[in-house]
Amino acid sequence: MTKLLEWLFGVSFVLVAWAVVSFDLLDLSLPQTYREVAWPMPLYLLVSFGCYSLATVGYRVATFNDCEEAAKELQEQIKEAKEDLRKKGLKM
Amino acid sequence: MASRKTSHPNRDNEDKYSVLLPTYNERENLPLIVWLLVKYFGESGYNYEIIVIDDGSPDGTLEIAEQLQKIYGEDKILLRPREKKLGLGTAYIHGIKHATGNFIFIMDADLSHHPKFIPEFIEKQKEGNYDLVSGTRYQGNGGVYGWDLRRKLIRLRFNFLLFSTVFPSLVRSRGANFLTQVLLRPGASDLTGSFRLYKKKVLESLVERCVSKGYVFQMEMIVRARQLNYTIGEVPISFVDRVYGESKLGGNEIVSFVKGLLTLFATT
Numbered sequence: 104m105t106k107l108l109e110w111l112f113g114v115s116f117v118l119v120a121w122a123v124v125s126f127d128l129l130d131l132s133l134p135q136t137y138r139e140v141a142w143p144m145p146l147y148l149l150v151s152f153g154c155y156s157l158a159t160v161g162y163r164v165a166t167f168n169d170c171e172e173a174a175k176e177l178q179e180q181i182k183e184a185k186e187d188l189r190k191k192g193l194k195m
Numbered sequence: 196m197a198s199r200k201t202s203h204p205n206r207d208n209e210d211k212y213s214v215l216l217p218t219y220n221e222r223e224n225l226p227l228i229v230w231l232l233v234k235y236f237g238e239s240g241y242n243y244e245i246i247v248i249d250d251g252s253p254d255g256t257l258e259i260a261e262q263l264q265k266i267y268g269e270d271k272i273l274l275r276p277r278e279k280k281l282g283l284g285t286a287y288i289h290g291i292k293h294a295t296g297n298f299i300f301i302m303d304a305d306l307s308h309h310p311k312f313i314p315e316f317i318e319k320q321k322e323g324n325y326d327l328v329s330g331t332r333y334q335g336n337g338g339v340y341g342w343d344l345r346r347k348l349i350r351l352r353f354n355f356l357l358f359s360t361v362f363p364s365l366v367r368s369r370g371a372n373f374l375t376q377v378l379l380r381p382g383a384s385d386l387t388g389s390f391r392l393y394k395k396k397v398l399e400s401l402v403e404r405c406v407s408k409g410y411v412f413q414m415e416m417i418v419r420a421r422q423l424n425y426t427i428g429e430v431p432i433s434f435v436d437r438v439y440g441e442s443k444l445g446g447n448e449i450v451s452f453v454k455g456l457l458t459l460f461a462t463t
Contacts, residue, residue: 106379107461156377160369167365168338173433177309184230191266193226195259 121145211242212317213296213395216304217286218247222254224305229263229272231310239314246273246290250280283412287402291395299398301391308390312432316392319428326397326425329383329417330390330432333372337385341436342368364436371452375414378460382421383429386414390432397425410448411455422463 104112123129124141185195214232218225229245236243249257257276264272275293277286291299298320302308312330320328331337342365368387375386387410393401400423407415420427 105461105463106459110378110460156373160366160373163333163369163373164365167342167369168336168433169342170338170340170433170435173309173338174340174435177306177435180231181227181306184227188226188230188266193259193262193266195222195226 118145209242210298210317211244211296212236212298212300212313212392213290213294214243214245214300214302215287215290215294216245216247216302217283217290218249218252218256218260218304219280220252220254220256221304222252222256222259225256225259226263228304228306228310229267232313233267233271235310235313239317241314241317242296244271244273244294244296246275246293248286248290249274249276250286251276251278282408284402284405284408287398291399291402294395297395299393299395301389301393301398303389307434307436309433309435312390312430315430319430320392323426323428325428326394327417327420328392328428328430329385330388331383331385331429332388332432332434333384334429335431337431337433339365339434339436367449375456378456379418379463381418383417383427385429386417388432388434389413390434391416401425407455407458409451411451411459414455415459418459418463 121141121144123131124133125138127133127138189195216225216228221228225247232243232245247260249260251257257274260272260274264274273293275289277289287301298317300313300316302310308330316328316330319325332339372384372386375381376384391413397420401416401419404419404423405412405415417427
């Protein structure tokens with residue numbers, strides 16, 4: 104199963120569950136409060152997922168590791184390498 | 196480290212590591228990356244070879260490579276040049292054909308990937324007998340030099356309206372990675388990094404299946420690896436961006452990234 108199918112499957116499952124509760128498709132005679140909560144649920148989920156995404160990306164950007172040491176180390180090793188290679192007879 | 200230098204604990208090991216270095220105009224960097232590879236492989240005592248696949252660089256990369264071959268020996272430096280630029284996927288296929296190792300390292304020749312991580316890749320691979328080990332900039336001590344936002348902000352007023360200011364490479368990279376994680380759940384934290392260690396057979400079977408070009412290619416490799424139930428290990432790496440402040444992920448690359456992502460989404 105491709106990721107696309109997995110997603111379609113998951114989304115349609117959620118939509119069916121939502122429709123069943125919101126519109127009482129199966130005549131379960133659920134209390135009115137259930138329907139009131141379920142009805143705007145997809146929008147809530149979408150908005151909270153959006154917030155979660157922004158928060159995650161923002162947090163990861165803010166805490167990203169800037170490797171200054173690695174850059175310094177590399178610069179030093181480049182010098183060392185150039186000297187050593189010249190000794191070994193490399194003509195740049 | 197000192198004891199490792201003298202004792203060579205891995206000398207008896209029969210594993211051999213072939214490093215594929217596709218190059219195009221890397222005259223400056225090639226000697227340095229080779230020097231570093233020889234240094235770290237030498238210190239850790241693993242059996243290795245370096246395969247330089249030069250795609251007809253006009254700057255004389257091949258000539259430099261020939262000099263390096265004389266210095267380090269024909270058993271360590273193998274030259275497998277091609278006449279013109281033919282793309283990364285075919286460079287790997289070309290390199291694999293000539294590789295005598297049972298493991299293959301893939302890395303960039305531009306010094307953004309440091310060979311000091313090679314022993315860690317090898318240890319990680321042995322630890323779980325992984326089919327592939329992928330370097331990750333997004334976990335543990337991993338990171339990138341050259342993408343720091345605070346330093347970028349100082350430059351902000353100079354190029355305020357440029358796309359790269361509104362969405363600096365770090366934000367784009369993070370955003371792209373998050374989106375991919377959500378859609379594809381690939382089981383690896385760094386999809387577009389290209390510092391990886393593969394079992395030779397695994398790399399062969401993956402390269403055969405991968406159709407993407409450029410930047411999406413690395414992503415497809417790891418997504419297909421997961422699809423084929425290969426095991427993946429991860430090693431944190433630091434990445435020193437060669438062009439400080441400039442991202443290689445421009446507008447066109449974003450379009451090709453989105454296309455690639457959707458293709459993988461629909462086909463894997």
